[in-house]
Amino acid sequence: MSRAIELLIRMHSEKTPSMQRGRATLTGDVILGVLGKLQHEHPIGSDAIMWRWLNDMYAFERLQKKMEELIPADAKRKDLCKHMITLALMVFAEKPLEPQQRKLTSLWKNYSEQARRSKRLMRTWQVQINVMEKQLGGESAFKTEQLVAAIEKRKQWIVDERQWLEEYAKAQAKKSCQCPKCGGTGVTRVVDTCSGCGGSGGVMLHADGVRKHLRMAGISQVSDSVWSGELEGLFERVLMGLYWEGSEMSRKLEECLLKESNQEAGYIR
Ligand SMILES: [Zn+2]
Known part of the structure; x- marks a missing residue:
């Protein structure tokens, strides 16, 4: 992540766009001015950045519409072409799709801090269950009943904990492609x-x-000819275009901010 993008994210996460006066020479107004100018000159690049880093849904919609212009007029499966563009936009913004989510869920379930904690708890309960089960035979009816209840309680705790971990892992897997291990x-x-x-x-x-994602999303089986003739190329083109525009924009942003901050420094002197 470049410094300019970092600045952008920080600005959007704060209510008032003022950049640590005293240390930085740039004011929020200056940064907003630069952004506005760049947005006008590089609409795709700035939307790409807004979508990827700030989850801006309007930027996503504008990009989707813009990229749909790339679909050839004679495409057989225009619906799937549109879907491929959505997927490319998701991949670009590093939002995990189904096949990634499955893998990520299993990683979160096995290697995260929460997974280790859950497993520790479940192991403890299981050991307690084993001990109590051994005691079952030689006890009075009253004591046996107590033991059975205690065992059942722990079995339920284990079921609940496993389910909690499953849901936690699934939720985490939707958030980011980053490997939790x-x-x-x-x-x-x-x-x-x-x-x-x-x-x-x-x-x-x-x-x-x-x-695989298309299949899992229940979208009709894609034939090899449609896949290689229409979809694969479109996906790559859109994704490459987004990467290129996005990095161009971030480079320009960096450049303009540097220029502005040099000017500001000039005023002060
Ligand atoms: Zn890893």
Whole structure:
């Protein structure tokens, strides 16, 4: 993430756009001015950034519409072409799709801090259950009844905990592609490549993953000819375009802000 993007995110997360006066020389007005100018000159790039980093749904809708212009007039499956553009927009903004979510859910369920905590609890309860079950035979009817109740209670706790962890993992998997096993670093301990993500730090989506997503989303089986003739290329084109426009915009933003801050410094002197 570039410094300019960081600044942008910080500005949007604060109510008043003033940048730590005293330390930074740029005021919120100056930054907003630069943004407005760039938005006008680079509508796609600035929408790409707003969508990716600020989850701006209006930017998403504008991009979707703009990218639909790339669909050839003679495309056989225009509906799927539109869907591919949506998918490319999701992938660009690093929003996990179904195949990624499944993998991420299992990583969250097995390797997160919460998973370790849950497993510890469930192990404890299981040990208690085992001990109590051994006691069952030689006790009075009253004591046996108490033991049975205590065992049942712990069995229910385990069921509840497992379900809680499942739901937690699913919710986390929707939020980000970042691998929870290594925290996005790609390595575990000092030198080992993370087995959760294969060292990439995230659960990435490839072209065949997109196809799998289409199947899982219940969207009709895609024939090879439609896939390679219409969809695959469109997906790559849209995604590459977004990356390019987005990085251009972020470079320009950085450049303009630097220029402005040099000017401000000039005034002060
Ligand atoms: Zn990892």
